[in-house]
Amino acid sequence: REAGSSTALTRPPRSLAETEDKGAGKMHSTRVLLLLAPLLACLHTASAFTIGATLPSLRRSPPLSKPSSLRMAADKYCESVTETIRRPTRTVYAGDVKIGSEHPIALQTMTTSMTSDVQGSIDDVMKCADAGAQLVRLTVQGNREAEACYKIKEGLMKKGYTTPLVADIHFAPKVAMMVAECFDKIRVNPGNFADGRKSFKEINYENPEDYQAELDFIEETFTPLVLKCKEEGRAMRIGTNHGSLSARTLSYYGDTPAGMVESAFEFARICRKHDYHNFLFSMKASNPKVMVSAYRLLAAEMYDLDWDYPLHLGVTEAGEGEDGRMKSAIGIGSLLQDGLGDTIRVSLTEDPWLELEPCKRLKGIADEQREKKVWSQAVPTWRENTRDFKEFTKREGQLPMQKEEDKIDIRNVLHRDGSVVSVVAPEDLSSPDTLYYNLGCKTAVGMPFKDLATSDSILLTGPIPKQDKEARTALRRMQEVGIGIISPASTLEESPIDNSIALYTLEEAAKSAPKLPSGCIRYALQMSGSESDAELAKLKGLDPLLIMLKVPTGVSRVHASRRVFNFLKESGVEAPVIHHIEHGEGEKDDIVLRTGSTVGVSLVDGLGDGVCISGHGDLGFLRTTSFGLLQGSRMRNTKTEYVSCPSCGRTLFDLQTVTEEISQSTGHLPGVTIAVMGCIVNGPGEMADADFGYVGGAPGKIDLYVGKEVVRKAIPSAEAVNELIQLIKDNDRWVDKDEDEVEEPAAAAA
Numbered sequence: 001r002e003a004g005s006s007t008a009l010t011r012p013p014r015s016l017a018e019t020e021d022k023g024a025g026k027m028h029s030t031r032v033l034l035l036l037a038p039l040l041a042c043l044h045t046a047s048a049f050t051i052g053a054t055l056p057s058l059r060r061s062p063p064l065s066k067p068s069s070l071r072m073a074a075d076k077y078c079e080s081v082t083e084t085i086r087r088p089t090r091t092v093y094a095g096d097v098k099i100g101s102e103h104p105i106a107l108q109t110m111t112t113s114m115t116s117d118v119q120g121s122i123d124d125v126m127k128c129a130d131a132g133a134q135l136v137r138l139t140v141q142g143n144r145e146a147e148a149c150y151k152i153k154e155g156l157m158k159k160g161y162t163t164p165l166v167a168d169i170h171f172a173p174k175v176a177m178m179v180a181e182c183f184d185k186i187r188v189n190p191g192n193f194a195d196g197r198k199s200f201k202e203i204n205y206e207n208p209e210d211y212q213a214e215l216d217f218i219e220e221t222f223t224p225l226v227l228k229c230k231e232e233g234r235a236m237r238i239g240t241n242h243g244s245l246s247a248r249t250l251s252y253y254g255d256t257p258a259g260m261v262e263s264a265f266e267f268a269r270i271c272r273k274h275d276y277h278n279f280l281f282s283m284k285a286s287n288p289k290v291m292v293s294a295y296r297l298l299a300a301e302m303y304d305l306d307w308d309y310p311l312h313l314g315v316t317e318a319g320e321g322e323d324g325r326m327k328s329a330i331g332i333g334s335l336l337q338d339g340l341g342d343t344i345r346v347s348l349t350e351d352p353w354l355e356l357e358p359c360k361r362l363k364g365i366a367d368e369q370r371e372k373k374v375w376s377q378a379v380p381t382w383r384e385n386t387r388d389f390k391e392f393t394k395r396e397g398q399l400p401m402q403k404e405e406d407k408i409d410i411r412n413v414l415h416r417d418g419s420v421v422s423v424v425a426p427e428d429l430s431s432p433d434t435l436y437y438n439l440g441c442k443t444a445v446g447m448p449f450k451d452l453a454t455s456d457s458i459l460l461t462g463p464i465p466k467q468d469k470e471a472r473t474a475l476r477r478m479q480e481v482g483i484g485i486i487s488p489a490s491t492l493e494e495s496p497i498d499n500s501i502a503l504y505t506l507e508e509a510a511k512s513a514p515k516l517p518s519g520c521i522r523y524a525l526q527m528s529g530s531e532s533d534a535e536l537a538k539l540k541g542l543d544p545l546l547i548m549l550k551v552p553t554g555v556s557r558v559h560a561s562r563r564v565f566n567f568l569k570e571s572g573v574e575a576p577v578i579h580h581i582e583h584g585e586g587e588k589d590d591i592v593l594r595t596g597s598t599v600g601v602s603l604v605d606g607l608g609d610g611v612c613i614s615g616h617g618d619l620g621f622l623r624t625t626s627f628g629l630l631q632g633s634r635m636r637n638t639k640t641e642y643v644s645c646p647s648c649g650r651t652l653f654d655l656q657t658v659t660e661e662i663s664q665s666t667g668h669l670p671g672v673t674i675a676v677m678g679c680i681v682n683g684p685g686e687m688a689d690a691d692f693g694y695v696g697g698a699p700g701k702i703d704l705y706v707g708k709e710v711v712r713k714a715i716p717s718a719e720a721v722n723e724l725i726q727l728i729k730d731n732d733r734w735v736d737k738d739e740d741e742v743e744e745p746a747a748a749a750a
Contacts, residue, residue, distance in 0.1 A: 077300040078338040084369045086339040089310040094235040095164030095184035106343040107359040109352045110137040115145040122155045129163040131353040137166035146178040185235040190263045194221040195246040230276040240264045242285030257294035284316040286643045288331035310342035319644040320349040326632045329596025336366035349644045378555040386569035394606030397576025413484025418635035419610030420626040422455040426462040429471035438619040453638040457484030463495030492517040510538035529560025550580035557598040565607045576609035583615035603633035641673040
């Protein structure tokens with residue numbers, strides 16, 4: 001095969017960058033390819049849910065026999081898995097902003113005004129810049145908007161604003177050519193730049209020429225923009241969206257991370273062919289696990305190819321409020337923990353300037369992680385050999401087993417899909433009704449009952465006097481409905497509680513076999529992740545019900561956690577692990593973002609069986625944040641999931657108002673996912689991950705979807721929410737709200 005050729009036997013090349021000439025020593029002979037191709041073609045299964053599906057790559061297929069000591073370059077996706085080091089990149093220039101590893105992470109957002117509204121767009125950009133945006137994106141869907149871009153740029157310059165402007169292009173190569181004359185950066189979506197609107201039509205390629213013909217058309221369409229950007233000194237982002245992959249890519253790869261990467265590489269090869277390198281990549285998805293997997297695969301392929309292009313990070317259609325921030329923290333924060341990412345955007349269904357504060361906080365968490373080298377040095381030296389970033393595999397901790405002598409159902413203290421443990425102080429028991437409410441219980445005549453989002457167990461921090469009958473009655477009632485009681489062994493020695501779980505540190509348990517305090521039926525272990533290898537080895541002879549992984553201040557949580565899970569896997573220890581993270585009295589947004597970043601990075605790798613968040617006075621908030629983390633990590637659904645776009649100049653209705661109306665009407669449907677999309681650009685694709693979709697089809701008109709299929713078209717906006725509810729009912733996914741649900745007690749309100 002000649003370098004640069006994409007000829008294949010029966011299908012297009014599976015390689016993510018096969019056309020790159022890596023030298024004869026890295027290519028198999030044509031005869032070996034002929035023998036392997038039919039077999040490799042049978043190995044591919046494409047599904048959005050096999051996030052790390054390993055797709056064979058002919059370009060880098062291993063030799064028939066390979067020494068086990070050798071390490072393939074594509075197995076590396078970041079500089080280090082034991083400390084946070086930024087991935088080295090070239091510098092990309094967007095106006096006066098320098099993007100890359102030698103420069104601070106740049107913050108970006110996107111206007112929501114119609115781009116044809118020149119003054120409105122100017123006002124949006126100024127508000128965003130004043131809030132800290134270093135790049136601002138505007139949608140440019142047609143000639144009218146492209147012409148307005150000249151006036152927007154001119155108006156901003158007159159007011160002294162030099163913030164680089166980014167044109168968001170879908171479907172419109174000619175429009176991109178126009179706006180490249182005045183804007184600083186062009187974002188192209190490889191899924192629809194040349195391929196047109198979204199289609200789920202399956203294409204079977206009978207010969208490689210058919211596939212190559214489409215690639216030739218892309219090159220013919222895209223090359224003029226590449227040359228224009230090179231001539232004008234413009235930057236470019238090749239931004240793949242999980243929801244808008246082309247029919248060609250879907251037919252071959254499915255909606256997988258590998259398909260996302262290959263979609264971007266098709267365009268990158270054209271840029272490189274013309275010696276244009278002022279570009280960067282993005283791999284956005286509404287599912288944080290898919291998004292993280294795609295970026296890691298992209299980075300691994302670039303390491304393998306010796307490419308050094310920067311990365312723009314974002315979770316698309318993240319939604320609003322705490323949920324939107326949590327999803328973004330899980331996706332963006334996880335990658336930043338590994339040193340990936342050079343620009344970031346938190347896409348919220350809110351005013352664009354409100355996106356900048358969570359952006360700043362995520363950047364601050366990442367900067368702190370890198371700069372405090374003592375964090376990683378506090379973790380003993382270790383080598384990771386059990387986590388495969390290319391293939392998602394959840395570690396399944398052994399759930400509690402019931403014993404004949406148990407007086408309570410011990411199986412309820414943890415949940416198979418992910419557990420929430422709430423930290424309770426003795427004084428919280430002084431008002432049982434308020435405590436039940438904060439733990440998410442329903443109540444009837446003072447008796448608590450577990451609900452979908454009730455804490456699975458509590459961690460009781462102090463002793464309960466024997467004479468405090470009210471507090472002990474509350475504990476007993478919680479146990480009766482399946483809420484576990486965990487407390488330090490020393491506390492239970494002082495003040496025994498029947499059917500409780502004693503918590504020992506690993507050091508305490510290793511000195512001698514744990515002798516349970518009176519009334520205890522099991523024990524748990526607390527670990528820090530900074531134990532010595534010898535201390536960790538003592539875990540092998542113990543049989544805890546669960547492990548509480550509480551990483552202390554001054555130690556890198558992500559790296560300490562990876563070390564612990566690596567040891568557990570190597571040693572065959574199957575105890576479930578609860579991530580215990582303690583915060584100070586910081587703002588709620590900071591708790592959400594820091595938890596999502598530092599715990600979510602483990603959960604997206606399938607490492608962890610639950611979470612315990614402590615340190616903030618609002619017990620109810622910490623519980624809902626815990627469940628938000630589990631849902632954002634695609635572990636446990638306890639409420640309706642929304643895939644909601646952040647709005648832009650294409651949006652065909654008031655997205656914030658409509659999203660709020662929909663969430664008020666449908667927020668009680670756990671297990672149901674509803675997509676709310678302002679326009680058709682990513683709508684159907686992102687709705688592949690949703691049960692129902694509400695999409696702007698035309699001004700004042702809404703299209704409703706079930707999965708990928710549009711089922712009702714051109715519904716007047718005033719009627720669309722009710723029609724959506726009826727659609728959910730017609731598909732047997734509706735339940736009525738529980739009118740008997742007890743309101744927040746007066747004490748909790750106070």
